[in-house]
Amino acid sequence: MIKSMLVIALLASCGGGNRGAMLDGAPAQDAPGAPSLAFANVHDNQELETGFIVGTSTGLVPQVGCRFDGGAIVGATGTAAWKCPRPTSWKVGTQHVISAGVYDGSTLSASITASVYAAHNHDFNGDGYVDLAVGSMLAASGAGTVSIFYGSPSGVAATPDLTLTGPKAASEFGFALVAADIRGTGYADLAVGVASFSTSHTDTGTVYFFNGASSGLPSAPSYSLAGPALANAGSGYAMAAGDYNGDGLEDVAVGYNGYNTFVGQVFFYKGGAAGATFDSMMTGTSGSSLGEAIGLGDITGSGYASALVGSPSGVKIYPGGPSGIATTSIGSASERGAISVAYIQRGGFADLVIAGNAQAVIHYGSASGLSGTTTVSDGAQLGWGTAIAGDVDNDGHDDVVLANPCLDSSCHGGNALVFAGSSSGLATTASTTISGPMTSSQFGYALELADVNGDGRFDLEVSDGASSLWVYAGDGTATLYPASSNKTLTGVAGTAFSPR
Numbered sequence: 001m002i003k004s005m006l007v008i009a010l011l012a013s014c015g016g017g018n019r020g021a022m023l024d025g026a027p028a029q030d031a032p033g034a035p036s037l038a039f040a041n042v043h044d045n046q047e048l049e050t051g052f053i054v055g056t057s058t059g060l061v062p063q064v065g066c067r068f069d070g071g072a073i074v075g076a077t078g079t080a081a082w083k084c085p086r087p088t089s090w091k092v093g094t095q096h097v098i099s100a101g102v103y104d105g106s107t108l109s110a111s112i113t114a115s116v117y118a119a120h121n122h123d124f125n126g127d128g129y130v131d132l133a134v135g136s137m138l139a140a141s142g143a144g145t146v147s148i149f150y151g152s153p154s155g156v157a158a159t160p161d162l163t164l165t166g167p168k169a170a171s172e173f174g175f176a177l178v179a180a181d182i183r184g185t186g187y188a189d190l191a192v193g194v195a196s197f198s199t200s201h202t203d204t205g206t207v208y209f210f211n212g213a214s215s216g217l218p219s220a221p222s223y224s225l226a227g228p229a230l231a232n233a234g235s236g237y238a239m240a241a242g243d244y245n246g247d248g249l250e251d252v253a254v255g256y257n258g259y260n261t262f263v264g265q266v267f268f269y270k271g272g273a274a275g276a277t278f279d280s281m282m283t284g285t286s287g288s289s290l291g292e293a294i295g296l297g298d299i300t301g302s303g304y305a306s307a308l309v310g311s312p313s314g315v316k317i318y319p320g321g322p323s324g325i326a327t328t329s330i331g332s333a334s335e336r337g338a339i340s341v342a343y344i345q346r347g348g349f350a351d352l353v354i355a356g357n358a359q360a361v362i363h364y365g366s367a368s369g370l371s372g373t374t375t376v377s378d379g380a381q382l383g384w385g386t387a388i389a390g391d392v393d394n395d396g397h398d399d400v401v402l403a404n405p406c407l408d409s410s411c412h413g414g415n416a417l418v419f420a421g422s423s424s425g426l427a428t429t430a431s432t433t434i435s436g437p438m439t440s441s442q443f444g445y446a447l448e449l450a451d452v453n454g455d456g457r458f459d460l461e462v463s464d465g466a467s468s469l470w471v472y473a474g475d476g477t478a479t480l481y482p483a484s485s486n487k488t489l490t491g492v493a494g495t496a497f498s499p500r
Contacts, residue, residue: 255291403444
């Protein structure tokens with residue numbers, strides 16, 4: 001009894017505030033708060049372009065776990081700041097539910113949940129934030145460079161974090177590039193093509209691969225793969241990524257439209273744990289310039305990406321499957337231009353976007369192939385037009401940003417227009433117009449959408465094709481973007497972006 005009273009007296013003398021006092025030889029612990037978790041880079045209806053889910057926790061959280069689509073729980077790395085790998089089995093364009101919570105070895109508690117759409121991985125260093133790769137094929141005396149801007153909670157820096165340089169003068173390294181998780185590591189890899197490779201245009205076409213890792217991309221290629229070896233073969237003008245054989249790894253398609261003096265070839269490189277390897281190719285006919293544009297997307301909802309192969313006569317659709325890309329097309333579109341893949345109506349089908357002549361033509365996917373079209377334009381009907389698709393208003397349907405870099409006959413000015421998507425298709429009237437900052441800028445020469453700060457809203461990157469690159473941060477307002485850019489990036493010229 002005396003001992004018990006003594007203990008009570010000792011506790012009272014601590015005043016309740018000195019929780020670190022010794023009691024029977026053991027330190028007393030702070031009373032833990034209720035556990036609380038938050039996602040740092042995941043938001044409802046977001047198109048998720050990273051291989052990792054990151055977040056934070058407070059209170060008593062001994063371990064964090066993640067669950068995807070109600071499946072098995074995956075233990076996270078870290079607690080106060082935690083990270084879970086995204087399943088590599090997710091097909092681009094499909095919807096998924098992510099949960100995270102306190103993990104006791106069998107169940108989750110204090111959990112949080114978000115519904116997202118799978119998109120191509122553009123996160124090179126695996127920190128959960130989308131990174132930018134910007135090709136400048138005319139830089140370094142025509143050798144070409146690719147500038148890497150790593151995303152973060154505050155976005156990207158004004159200057160590149162890393163600059164990759166082409167193999168030699170006139171190679172025009174960076175004319176085409178693509179980011180995707182080729183090896184299934186959770187980190188995006190970067191594939192870079194060359195447009196000329198020599199002043200005589202006779203060298204073998206080559207694609208350079210840079211493997212992503214926690215430290216980011218290496219400054220030298222991890223490996224390279226040779227393409228065709230006839231005149232103009234180096235003209236790798238187009239690249240795309242997508243899983244055409246259904247193994248959960250991203251594959252790469254490269255258009256060598258200059259092959260054999262513009263007969264053209266398309267090479268397909270399949271993803272693998274050790275990197276990309278040659279899979280198959282298709283060859284055009286005399287003067288067909290096959291592969292001047294290229295895309296990969298699941299048009300038919302089969303679970304396999306189809307190859308969308310462009311030439312001056314239009315775009316043909318070649319379905320994918322367990323054995324790779326078929327040799328017979330299942331449909332075509334008559335328009336010529338740059339190819340993008342969109343998910344406007346959703347419903348499990350990818351849509352084909354063809355941009356050119358100051359307009360974009362959308363061909364909707366269906367189980368039987370292309371079905372129905374919508375055409376949008378800037379009204380001036382001058383210039384050539386560029387377009388990119390992404391869900392900028394977070395309603396679950398991709399929108400299309402169309403830019404016209406030439407608003408008059410002297411190719412001055414430029415603007416970017418946002419056309420809203422819905423379950424019934426794309427609106428034909430723009431909901432937002434962004435005017436370029438300079439009257440002679442060719443604003444809209446190239447476009448990119450990337451959520452570089454992880455707030456769940458796509459930021460819009462607009463190039464003038466010369467030396468300026470403007471970033472407009474998605475702000476969640478009715479206009480979606482501010483009238484003036486939030487940041488100007490330097491160190492870029494003749495811009496090319498990785499397709500989404």
